[in-house]
Structures are given as structure tokens and as C-alpha cells.
Amino acid sequence: MVISEADFAKSSIMAAMPLARILGVEFVELAEERAVMRLPDNPDHYDHTQNQHAGALIVLAETTSGAAVFNALGDRLKLALPVSLDARVDHRQPFSGPVVAEAVLGEEWRTALTELEAGGQPEFPVDVALRAENGSTTGTATITWMLRPHP
Numbered sequence: 001m002v003i004s005e006a007d008f009a010k011s012s013i014m015a016a017m018p019l020a021r022i023l024g025v026e027f028v029e030l031a032e033e034r035a036v037m038r039l040p041d042n043p044d045h046y047d048h049t050q051n052q053h054a055g056a057l058i059v060l061a062e063t064t065s066g067a068a069v070f071n072a073l074g075d076r077l078k079l080a081l082p083v084s085l086d087a088r089v090d091h092r093q094p095f096s097g098p099v100v101a102e103a104v105l106g107e108e109w110r111t112a113l114t115e116l117e118a119g120g121q122p123e124f125p126v127d128v129a130l131r132a133e134n135g136s137t138t139g140t141a142t143i144t145w146m147l148r149p150h151p
Helices: 005-015 018-023 054-078 107-117
Strands: 026-031 034-039 080-091 099-104 123-132 137-149
Touching: 005 026, 005 054, 018 054, 026 054, 034 054, 054 080, 054 099, 054 107, 054 123, 054 137, 080 123, 107 123, 107 137
Parallel strands: none
Antiparallel strands: 026 034, 034 099, 080 137, 099 123, 123 137
């Protein structure tokens, strides 16, 4: 069996994110500068209100943004390791049921790449939309990443 480049990237990302595996986070889509992932509904991950726990939402958002960064870095992974520095989640209403997260790298990403290639250690935000499976956006997250050059 031949494994595709996309499947290799997905398995590498999940290998680096053990908590995401424990929570059952799944890939929906992985493109050049975009990742979409899904947190399944699991009552074992509910909070005291019987909704998705905020900690599970942070894992979903960080994993999704990290997948977009890791995939977009491609061969530049030889230059730097992506490290998350900060995670903020705003969930405007409780999530019950599966949650889908989408991260799209923006202009800050392109600026960070330029800085990395010039020998810097850039930091940049990645915004993540959090949606109920029916498509309604009910939350957002921002994960701040740093590209730490290898010694």
C-alpha cells in the first residue's frame, strides 16, 4: 500500500498530538494553508453543564491550527519547530454534540515565514472558527505560535 503525502502529514500531526488522539479529534480536510478538524460527541468529555468541556475545545483549536501550520511549513520544518505559546477560546454559547474547527493561515503567517527565512524566531496568531456540526459558528479561538529555529 502506498501512503499519500496528505495521509503522511495527517498521521505525523496526530503522532505529535497525543491528547488530540485521546479525545478522538479527526481530520475533515487538510489543505496547503487550511485545516478542518472535528471533535466527536463524547459524554466522557462533557463539563458540569453536559456540554463540550472548554479544555476539549482548546485541544481541538490548538490541534487544528497546529495542523495548518505544520502542513504549510512543509520542508521548512528543517528550519524550525512550531510551538504554541498561547490559546484563547471564546465560546459564545455551549457546544453540545460534535464540534468542527477551521483554521486558515493569514497574512501574519506569510510575514512569519519571511522573518523565519531571514533567521528570526517569529510569533504569529492563527484564528480558528468553532462551529456546531450544523454549521452555525458559536465560537472562535486564537492560538499564538512561534517558529523556533533548530539549533
